[in-house]
Amino acid sequence: DRNIMSAFEAQLFSEIDKLRVQLLNNVDIIAENQRAVEEISQDEILTQIEGVILGIMTSLSRDEVPILVLPNRSSWANISFDSAVGLQMSSEHSVTSIRSDCPSSVTKFAQILKILSVIYRLVQSNSYATKRDIYYSNIQLFGSQRTVDSIIDDISCMLKVPRRSLHVLATSKGLISGDLCYLEEDGTRVDCHPSSAVSISANIGGIRNIISSAKFIMIVEKDATFQRLLDDDLCTKLSPCILITGKGVPDVNSRLMVRKLWDTLHIPIFALVDADPHGTDELSECRSSMSFEAHSLTVPSVMWLGLLPSDLQRLRVPEDSLIPLTKADENKLNSLLKRPYLTSQPDWSKEIELMQQSKVKAELQSLSSIAPDFLTNIYLPNKLRYGGWV
Amino acid sequence: MLREIRQVLRLIQLMGKQRKRSSLKNTGALLVLLWTEKGSSHQRLNCTVAAAGSWCFGIEMQTLQADLKKVLLPDVWPCPEPDPEELSAFTDLYGSLKFLLNFQCVKDVMSFFQMKNPGHYSSKWQAHVKAFLQTFGLTNAGIRIQLKFKIHGQKSQHDFSAFLISKVALSVQPPLILDVTCSAQPWCNQRGLWCQKGHPVVGERFPLGIPPKAMDQGLFGELSVQIVSLLSPCVLQYPHLPTELSRMQVLVFSPSNVPVSAPSGFFQTLPVALDYQHLGLGRMHCCSSKASPDDPVHSDGVVFTVERENWDDPERQPSHLPVQQSLLVLLFLQHSDPFTSELTDKMDCELLLELHLEDILSNNRQAVTSALQAELFNTMKALKERKKKREKLQSAAEVIVSATISIVSSSSNMDFRNACLKHMKVRDTHELSASLRESLWRVSSWKRLPKVGCYSAQVEGQAASNEAVRAEI
Numbered sequence: 001d002r003n004i005m006s007a008f009e010a011q012l013f014s015e016i017d018k019l020r021v022q023l024l025n026n027v028d029i030i031a032e033n034q035r036a037v038e039e040i041s042q043d044e045i046l047t048q049i050e051g052v053i054l055g056i057m058t059s060l061s062r063d064e065v066p067i068l069v070l071p072n073r074s075s076w077a078n079i080s081f082d083s084a085v086g087l088q089m090s091s092e093h094s095v096t097s098i099r100s101d102c103p104s105s106v107t108k109f110a111q112i113l114k115i116l117s118v119i120y121r122l123v124q125s126n127s128y129a130t131k132r133d134i135y136y137s138n139i140q141l142f143g144s145q146r147t148v149d150s151i152i153d154d155i156s157c158m159l160k161v162p163r164r165s166l167h168v169l170a171t172s173k174g175l176i177s178g179d180l181c182y183l184e185e186d187g188t189r190v191d192c193h194p195s196s197a198v199s200i201s202a203n204i205g206g207i208r209n210i211i212s213s214a215k216f217i218m219i220v221e222k223d224a225t226f227q228r229l230l231d232d233d234l235c236t237k238l239s240p241c242i243l244i245t246g247k248g249v250p251d252v253n254s255r256l257m258v259r260k261l262w263d264t265l266h267i268p269i270f271a272l273v274d275a276d277p278h279g280t281d282e283l284s285e286c287r288s289s290m291s292f293e294a295h296s297l298t299v300p301s302v303m304w305l306g307l308l309p310s311d312l313q314r315l316r317v318p319e320d321s322l323i324p325l326t327k328a329d330e331n332k333l334n335s336l337l338k339r340p341y342l343t344s345q346p347d348w349s350k351e352i353e354l355m356q357q358s359k360v361k362a363e364l365q366s367l368s369s370i371a372p373d374f375l376t377n378i379y380l381p382n383k384l385r386y387g388g389w390v
Numbered sequence: 391m392l393r394e395i396r397q398v399l400r401l402i403q404l405m406g407k408q409r410k411r412s413s414l415k416n417t418g419a420l421l422v423l424l425w426t427e428k429g430s431s432h433q434r435l436n437c438t439v440a441a442a443g444s445w446c447f448g449i450e451m452q453t454l455q456a457d458l459k460k461v462l463l464p465d466v467w468p469c470p471e472p473d474p475e476e477l478s479a480f481t482d483l484y485g486s487l488k489f490l491l492n493f494q495c496v497k498d499v500m501s502f503f504q505m506k507n508p509g510h511y512s513s514k515w516q517a518h519v520k521a522f523l524q525t526f527g528l529t530n531a532g533i534r535i536q537l538k539f540k541i542h543g544q545k546s547q548h549d550f551s552a553f554l555i556s557k558v559a560l561s562v563q564p565p566l567i568l569d570v571t572c573s574a575q576p577w578c579n580q581r582g583l584w585c586q587k588g589h590p591v592v593g594e595r596f597p598l599g600i601p602p603k604a605m606d607q608g609l610f611g612e613l614s615v616q617i618v619s620l621l622s623p624c625v626l627q628y629p630h631l632p633t634e635l636s637r638m639q640v641l642v643f644s645p646s647n648v649p650v651s652a653p654s655g656f657f658q659t660l661p662v663a664l665d666y667q668h669l670g671l672g673r674m675h676c677c678s679s680k681a682s683p684d685d686p687v688h689s690d691g692v693v694f695t696v697e698r699e700n701w702d703d704p705e706r707q708p709s710h711l712p713v714q715q716s717l718l719v720l721l722f723l724q725h726s727d728p729f730t731s732e733l734t735d736k737m738d739c740e741l742l743l744e745l746h747l748e749d750i751l752s753n754n755r756q757a758v759t760s761a762l763q764a765e766l767f768n769t770m771k772a773l774k775e776r777k778k779k780r781e782k783l784q785s786a787a788e789v790i791v792s793a794t795i796s797i798v799s800s801s802s803n804m805d806f807r808n809a810c811l812k813h814m815k816v817r818d819t820h821e822l823s824a825s826l827r828e829s830l831w832r833v834s835s836w837k838r839l840p841k842v843g844c845y846s847a848q849v850e851g852q853a854a855s856n857e858a859v860r861a862e863i
Contacts, residue, residue, distance in 0.1 A: 046801070049797060050797070050806045053798065053806075053810065054810065056790075057794075057809075057810050057813040057814055060826065060830065061813040061814060061815075063832065065833045065834070065837070066830075066833075100786070100787075100790065100833075101783070101834040101837045102837075103782045103783060106782060106786040106834075107782065109786065109790065110785075110786035110787075110790050114789055114793045116797070117792075117794075121796070121800060124800060
């Protein structure tokens with residue numbers, strides 16, 4: 001029996017192991033390790049902030065209006081694609097000026113200064129605060145959590161430092177489960193083995209002593225699907241593996257965690273998303289990002305495991321489970337096809353084009369219409385066994 | 391004498407209207423010469439009114455026959471001809487005379503005989519005439535006015551011409567040529583480009599009912615009033631400068647666009663009727679018809695002052711005091727009566743209007759009060775929006791200062807701290823706070839955004855004279 005089980009496991013992971021070898025050959029591991037280790041020093045952060053303040057004083061001493069210049073984070077023209085990193089900010093980029101003499105921008109100017117002063121104190125005292133803490137420190141000034149989040153990202157871009165170097169943590173919403181143990185910065189031991197999932201840590205940078213024998217990592221788009229897989233004991237069926245979900249659009253910590261696991265374990269990462277424009281967009285977030293710190297948030301080697309548009313035809317998913325594309329969906333697909341990284345991913349482009357041509361989309365749950373346990377007992381094991389990823 | 395001068399101007403204006411003179415031809419010159427004869431033992435005051443230019447186009451002096459003169463100016467005596475040199479000086483400048491009228495006023499002649507202190511009376515009365523003609527020139531800005539006094543051997547001359555004008559389209563009558571030169575400059579006399587032009591706002595036009603007493607005396611037809619307001623000084627180019635309304639002046643003009651006395655009895659009750667909370671304004675008080683030292687003198691108007699906020703706040707720096715603005719409200723009476731076509735009839739109607747003006751306004755108290763309230767509201771709306779933006783800037787400035795001080799105070803980098811103190815020219819972080827606040831206030835308050843309609847000139851701290859030579863615009 002033991003021999004049969006071993007043969008079964010070997011067969012299950014043969015394609016995955018081949019993929020791993022291929023990935024390791026393509027990626028410069030040493031450089032990545034160095035990049036992972038490289039940190040901005042606290043003094044550098046403080047000096048950067050002092051530079052901003054000095055700039056304001058210099059302007060005022062000349063009777064000139066202080067202006068903060070922020071790289072424009074919302075323009076595709078400001079990014080370029082690197083196959084090793086993904087999307088990253090171009091050296092020449094457009095900027096937005098935030099003036100302190102204009103009623104329409106002075107509040108943002110003040111918000112930025114306020115958060116800079118908070119960050120300065122945090123870095124100086126080597127303490128941490130969450131974005132939520134910062135918002136609640138002056139609700140009247142900031143108005144909304146979204147404002148604080150956006151300004152922190154702006155400061156990260158302006159100072160050209162990773163967000164975590166600012167000692168501002170994001171509140172995690174992601175979950176993780178599977179063959180994984182690690183230590184948090186404060187020494188807490190986290191074991192992701194139990195059947196129920198563990199919340200992803202707020203301080204990914206502080207994680208150490210990662211132990212795992214997982215053969216692959218699976219990023220699951222939806223929390224509902226993630227819970228379904230846990231309930232169906234997929235971690236045991238496909239053991240050893242790690243399942244992770246960002247519960248929708250993956251937050252920074254979830255993406256940092258995926259990146260950290262890749263840097264440490266160098267095992268294939270598969271994405272399980274709905275066969276719709278939204279899912280495809282989230283898939284692209286994992287692979288590439290518009291963030292200034294793309295190299296620490298993205299994994300260029302993420303594979304699209306499912307649900308592929310080609311699966312819908314191949315598996316003959318019942319038509320009543322298929323949903324027609326809306327005009328917004330079609331526009332989204334057109335936009336996705338224009339993203340720079342897709343030019344080097346012809347297989348992904350083909351799948352997206354197939355979705356466009358068929359004019360339908362489907363959720364992972366549509367597989368239940370074939371059989372209730374089709375997803376966990378047939379679809380996923382076969383996909384992994386026979387290399388059904390793109 | 392002033393009444394007679396007013397009648398003459400009315401006559402010229404109505405004759406122009408009769409000839410359907412277009413607004414383009416509302417230019418020219420006016421000479422008012424008040425003089426006593428040299429060497430004469432009788433101290434009679436003579437008046438010569440002469441006019442040249444296109445605003446008198448088509449006037450035939452022959453039509454102004456003696457009997458017409460009698461009807462229009464019943465209280466006058468014939469007077470000798472003035473010094474030809476005076477007239478030739480005028481014609482040399484402004485072209486041939488199209489209108490000339492010489493007369494002596496009976497009442498003033500009597501006054502001259504009765505006065506005990508001729509010098510004192512004379513100067514006060516001269517100021518009144520000057521103010522009247524200035525007010526006339528305000529709404530007839532195309533006409534250059536020369537006022538000359540040659541009384542008891544003392545001569546003086548005053549020239550009024552508009553430096554900046556604006557054509558204002560009214561609902562019924564031909565467009566006005568307004569003198570929008572603003573000589574008042576902000577308190578600070580800050581060096582910089584200031585707009586010397588007012589921007590007239592055409593307000594509502596509303597009907598006025600004619601009271602029975604006026605009707606009994608023969609005033610019929612349709613009567614209405616059109617409001618035009620002018621806020622000065624213009625600070626549109628400095629959108630963040632604090633301002634407040636400190637004064638309002640109301641002037642009334644007859645249908646022939648000649649200033650008439652604003653009835654003080656009616657306007658004195660106006661402050662009580664205004665809704666100050668709705669306006670967002672301090673309480674108003676009606677003064678006598680005195681202009682402020684900084685504004686041109688306008689006679690016959692009513693002046694209101696506004697109670698100011700926090701005037702005596704000891705913590706407020708003098709440089710942070712708001713710019714005081716004044717609102718000039720012009721009420722243009724408009725009258726039409728299809729049964730009145732003769733010039734003399736129109737003159738009579740205007741005289742009746744003037745005579746019964748207080749009664750007319752009282753009879754339409756609610757409409758007039760509402761209209762003035764609306765003008766004030768529109769003015770205050772703009773001021774309130776400016777104040778709101780100002781408060782936003784101030785509130786953000788406090789955050790900017792406290793965040794900056796927090797970083798500088800907690801920094802252990804001596805080079806950085808010293809550089810900050812050096813830049814702001816202070817000794818410590820306490821002084822740094824005040825210096826930052828003041829600098830931020832300065833750069834935001836004095837932010838200038840050029841406006842297309844404004845006329846900017848470099849101001850060195852002195853008010854421009856209203857009697858300047860006309861600029862080519």
